[in-house]
Amino acid sequence: MEPVWKTHLGTDVPFDPVYHENPRVEIASFINEPPNVVLDIGCGGGATGKLIKAKFPGTRVIGIELNPYAAAYARQFLDVVICESIDTVDLAQHIGDLQVGTVLLLDVLEHIYDPWRTLLRVRNWLAPGTRVLASLPNIRNLANLDQLAGGHWDYGPNGVLDVTHVRFFTRESLQAMFEQTGYRIDRIEPLVQPRLIDAVVTQRSPGRLHTANMSIAYKDFSDLEDLYAMQYVIDARVPALPSPTIVG
Amino acid sequence: MDAGSIVPPQSRNSPCPCGSGQRYKNCHGLLAESGGAAAVPSHALQRSTYRAPAAEWLDVGEDEQDHLGGMMERALAHQLAARTGEAERDYRAVLERAPDTHDALHMLGVIELGRQNLDEAELLIRRAMTLRAPHPAIVRNLKLVEEAKLTHRRENPERLCERALPILSDLLRGGSPGPAARAVVGSANAPGDAEIHLVGRLHAPLCDDGWLLQRLGQLIDARIWSLDARGTGSFANRKWFGIDADTGSFPRFGTHVIVGVDTENFDWLDRATPDRVIVFCSGVTPSICLDQLRRIARDGARTVELAFFSSAEAARFGAGHHVIVPPVALPPPPPPAAAQAPPPRGVWRIEERARWRLGIVGQTHQAVQDVEAGEGLQRLRHYADELAIYDAGRLRFEFGDQRNVRFFARTPDGLLPFLSRLDALVVRPRTWYHESGIQEFFTARALGVPILCPATSRWAEYMQDGIDGLLYENDDRLLELVSDLRTAPGWAADIGAAARKCTAALLDPERLGRAYAQLIHGPRIAASRHAARAKLS
Numbered sequence: 001m002e003p004v005w006k007t008h009l010g011t012d013v014p015f016d017p018v019y020h021e022n023p024r025v026e027i028a029s030f031i032n033e034p035p036n037v038v039l040d041i042g043c044g045g046g047a048t049g050k051l052i053k054a055k056f057p058g059t060r061v062i063g064i065e066l067n068p069y070a071a072a073y074a075r076q077f078l079d080v081v082i083c084e085s086i087d088t089v090d091l092a093q094h095i096g097d098l099q100v101g102t103v104l105l106l107d108v109l110e111h112i113y114d115p116w117r118t119l120l121r122v123r124n125w126l127a128p129g130t131r132v133l134a135s136l137p138n139i140r141n142l143a144n145l146d147q148l149a150g151g152h153w154d155y156g157p158n159g160v161l162d163v164t165h166v167r168f169f170t171r172e173s174l175q176a177m178f179e180q181t182g183y184r185i186d187r188i189e190p191l192v193q194p195r196l197i198d199a200v201v202t203q204r205s206p207g208r209l210h211t212a213n214m215s216i217a218y219k220d221f222s223d224l225e226d227l228y229a230m231q232y233v234i235d236a237r238v239p240a241l242p243s244p245t246i247v248g
Numbered sequence: 249m250d251a252g253s254i255v256p257p258q259s260r261n262s263p264c265p266c267g268s269g270q271r272y273k274n275c276h277g278l279l280a281e282s283g284g285a286a287a288v289p290s291h292a293l294q295r296s297t298y299r300a301p302a303a304e305w306l307d308v309g310e311d312e313q314d315h316l317g318g319m320m321e322r323a324l325a326h327q328l329a330a331r332t333g334e335a336e337r338d339y340r341a342v343l344e345r346a347p348d349t350h351d352a353l354h355m356l357g358v359i360e361l362g363r364q365n366l367d368e369a370e371l372l373i374r375r376a377m378t379l380r381a382p383h384p385a386i387v388r389n390l391k392l393v394e395e396a397k398l399t400h401r402r403e404n405p406e407r408l409c410e411r412a413l414p415i416l417s418d419l420l421r422g423g424s425p426g427p428a429a430r431a432v433v434g435s436a437n438a439p440g441d442a443e444i445h446l447v448g449r450l451h452a453p454l455c456d457d458g459w460l461l462q463r464l465g466q467l468i469d470a471r472i473w474s475l476d477a478r479g480t481g482s483f484a485n486r487k488w489f490g491i492d493a494d495t496g497s498f499p500r501f502g503t504h505v506i507v508g509v510d511t512e513n514f515d516w517l518d519r520a521t522p523d524r525v526i527v528f529c530s531g532v533t534p535s536i537c538l539d540q541l542r543r544i545a546r547d548g549a550r551t552v553e554l555a556f557f558s559s560a561e562a563a564r565f566g567a568g569h570h571v572i573v574p575p576v577a578l579p580p581p582p583p584p585a586a587a588q589a590p591p592p593r594g595v596w597r598i599e600e601r602a603r604w605r606l607g608i609v610g611q612t613h614q615a616v617q618d619v620e621a622g623e624g625l626q627r628l629r630h631y632a633d634e635l636a637i638y639d640a641g642r643l644r645f646e647f648g649d650q651r652n653v654r655f656f657a658r659t660p661d662g663l664l665p666f667l668s669r670l671d672a673l674v675v676r677p678r679t680w681y682h683e684s685g686i687q688e689f690f691t692a693r694a695l696g697v698p699i700l701c702p703a704t705s706r707w708a709e710y711m712q713d714g715i716d717g718l719l720y721e722n723d724d725r726l727l728e729l730v731s732d733l734r735t736a737p738g739w740a741a742d743i744g745a746a747a748r749k750c751t752a753a754l755l756d757p758e759r760l761g762r763a764y765a766q767l768i769h770g771p772r773i774a775a776s777r778h779a780a781r782a783k784l785s
Contacts, residue, residue: 029640029648029655055651187657192641194618198398204533206540207512217512219476220452221613228616 004155004163015045015069016157023047024106026191028055030133030233035059036101041086041122042066042108046074053077062095086118091125099127105134107231109177110165119181128240132183135233138190139168142197142211142227150213160230171226174234183236190229197228296321304348304379316342320351332359350379354386361389366397406681409534410564416538417566420545420552442523444470444768445499448507450488451476453660456531456613456684457508463575464507467761468768473499475513491516503768508532509540510614517544526553526570526768530561531614531684555767558706561680570767576690578755579664604734606632607670607697611641612684613658619643620676624723628674629653631730638666638688663691670697671740672733674726677702693717693751696744700729710754716746 027048034056040049043063053059063081065071071083082094086108103122109115126132137160144160147153155163169177171188178185203210208217209227218224260273296317299305305313323338336359339352346352357372373390380386446465450472452458465472466484474481478490478497491498491513498516503524510532527544529537545552555570556562562569606628610619619641629635629650637643639658647653656666667673673692675685689707692699693716701707703719711717718733720726733740753759 023649025646025648026644027648029644029653032654051649055649187659189657191644192616193645194616194642195395195398197616198402199394201402204535205512206510206514206536219511220449220458221455222452225616 004157008157008163013067015067015073021045021047021073023051024135025051027104027106027133027135027233028052030189030235031055031102035131037062037098038102038104039091039100040064040078040104040106042106042111043074043078043081043104044070046077046081048104048106049074050077060098062098062100064089086112087121100125100130103130103132105132107135107137109134110136110162110167110169113166115167116177116181119177119183123182123238126238128238130238132236132238133233134178134236135191135231136169136174137162137165137231138171138226138229140170140226141230142209142216143200145216145227146200146211146213149211169232171229171232174232178234178236182239184239186235186237189233189235190225191231191233192225192228193230194228196230300346300349300351301380304350305346308346312345316345316349320349323352324355327355327359332362335359348379350376353379354389357393358389361393361396364396366393366400369393370397406534406679409538412538413534413564414566416541417554417569419548420541420554421568422548422551443499443502444468445473445502445504445522446470446507447473447475447491447499447504449476449511450474450483454613454658455508456686457510457528459687460528460575461507463577464505464764467575467757468764470505470768471499475511493519505768506544509544510536514540514543518546522550524553525550526555528555530557530686531612531681533615533681557686558709560706560709561683564680572763572767573754573760574686574690575760575764576687576694576755578752578757579667579691579694582668582695603633605634605636605669605671606730607636607638607666607673607692608676609638609673609685609688610643611639611658612678612682613639614684615682616641617682624726625676627723627727628730631727631734632671636666636670638663663687667692667695667697672698672700672730674730675699675701675705675707677704680706683707690751690755693747694755696748698733698740698743698747700726700733711747714743716743716750718743 021044024047028051031052035052036059038049038052038059038061040046040061040063043049043061043065044067046061046063049061049063053061061078063071063074063078064086065074065081065083066085068083071081074081080094082089082091103126105122109118112118122132139160141160153161155161155165157163171190175185175188200211201209202212207219208215209224216227218227261271296314298317298320299313300316300320305316308316319338319342323335323342326332326335326338336356339356339359342349342352343356353372354376357369357376360366360369360372370390370393373386373393377386377390446461446468448461449455449458450461450465451474453462461472462483464470465486465488472483472486472488474488474490477488478492480487480489482488489497493513493516498520499522500520501523503526504520504522506525506527509527509529525544527541529541541552541554544550553570554562554565555572556565557572557574559571562571608625608628611617625643625646629647629652633652635647635650635653636656637647637653638656640647640655644655648655656662667688670692673688675689678684683706685707689699689701689710693710698717699707699711700718700720701711703713703721708719711719713719718729720729733743
């Protein structure tokens, strides 16, 4: 089999239905109310936007997607799809003064060399109170730790160690990233698929999990949940502008 | 594996899901039509339609292929009719002649899976996979085997440990009661007045253990020790001390009330010489209980008393343990409904039909585990206008796209917004040691939300079926009760009111405080080893 760096890196990555057409049902669970206009940054084939449109009929979804094949596919489902890099796109040019109510950044930031600057840029487009839902892989999940403890760090075509990921985060570091770039975090929720982690747990003892290559202590439930979390969902808002201060 | 393992594809011309590479109409479709083995015509043995891919039956002549194909068809018909013995015989006969028949290997694997011979099943299905390009049906069955193995690996040790719990219980009660009889000067140090130490994870309020420690700290006068922080601090106007074996900061003598055992930090206990030890260990797997309680009891050298929130749970550990109401705080009374001004005359208003809301709790907060999202839950969703899920965990992946499912995150004050909008709360059946939801259950009752609870649940003993709650034996009965409840709002209101009244008395802070004081200051339960032996003989 070809190594992933040969097949999955580069500018002309073809449209991959498994990768780009994967609807994020669990993300839709965070949207309980009609989300107004949705801006889906890194919309892939538009599957999640389609899902939200089905859950809340009448919702307008605007997608931004760099991969031209995926963007062309997404045009079937979304209202507007902009095929451009998030770092160069001029949003106003495409949507005018349409006000965005919810921004989705699903598994996007870990692909970007400077996600901090991207977050600052996105924040400047948004009105105070705009909701931002982002998901990021948790590098501290137990399957990954076990792999690393055994001396492996195998990039794959998808998952936490997707070969196109350039930044890695833990719960603490992703929280810091959003706070430092001026977002107000409402909550950070782990996404767990317990079976994936149970598969690597060989034994349990009080306050401790054992795997083939390591054993790790956990303090309490949230710590345990962190080891089980494949991803985190950050539910944040753009805060009201700080009152202007005059710098002398 | 039952007959349902082969689901007909939408088109009869699609490839058969069994992985034979033939069209469905020529493979399982033919069998489905013939209605099982009884209807397989005898001539089918001569003129079978089943053929393995050419590479598998290279050296088999045309006549023999007919014969083997007939056997495969007969075997499958047996399998679909759940006659696994006959099916196995035929598959094995085919394999004896043509050992590379992947369908026979695969189906034998499925039979072994049904018999829970998981290693054998995996071997067979993997062999079938090597003979054929990955096929969804084979991949799916392999996944089923792997999942079954995982569940086994996780649950088997717990079942074994569960059987050891009563033995552990004897060990705990057989020890010496601690150095209570040490030389004491003055009556203030008499055992009854000895200092009370509450020990646990103070800084994990969302954990059941953390919550319980904080709550006990409010109810009884005790010194609070934190297993999850060093130094000192204050909590609810009370000082707490961090436990640190290295610096000698840990409780000594007196009564130790240990809340939660799923932690490593018990090195200090060997030097702490408590006079009396009471442990709350609800909601933890039996293996963790065995490990840690044995350690706290110093392998039987020290008496340990256990306290539980239900006699059903206590009974798993044997007789003679404390059973006490969980110290849930009464929720604040609902704000009085604002008096609605009558609409002005002549103004039309469209009244929105009230939505009937059902609630469930997803994840327990002691262990991360797969929450069942089976058919029962899917059906339940259709019995209400809205299904509210508190702390959904993995259920987000199942129900995220459903418009009538609403998700509530578990936060320190997230419970009331969830419960206050419910018309009924459904408690789902779980393994007894994962039955959490202490606060959810009692708070819902105190708010007057009718609860439907499995008859096997540990909470069932707090309810009178049909009076202040409803018990169900299976999902069919649950759905029946839910629709009854929905169509009879008066009945639901009566149940809610009865639950509210009963729970208000149960959770009254003064009464709770007295109950806990009595447990902690009251007589020890532990019988001496001699008395226990005398009882046995």
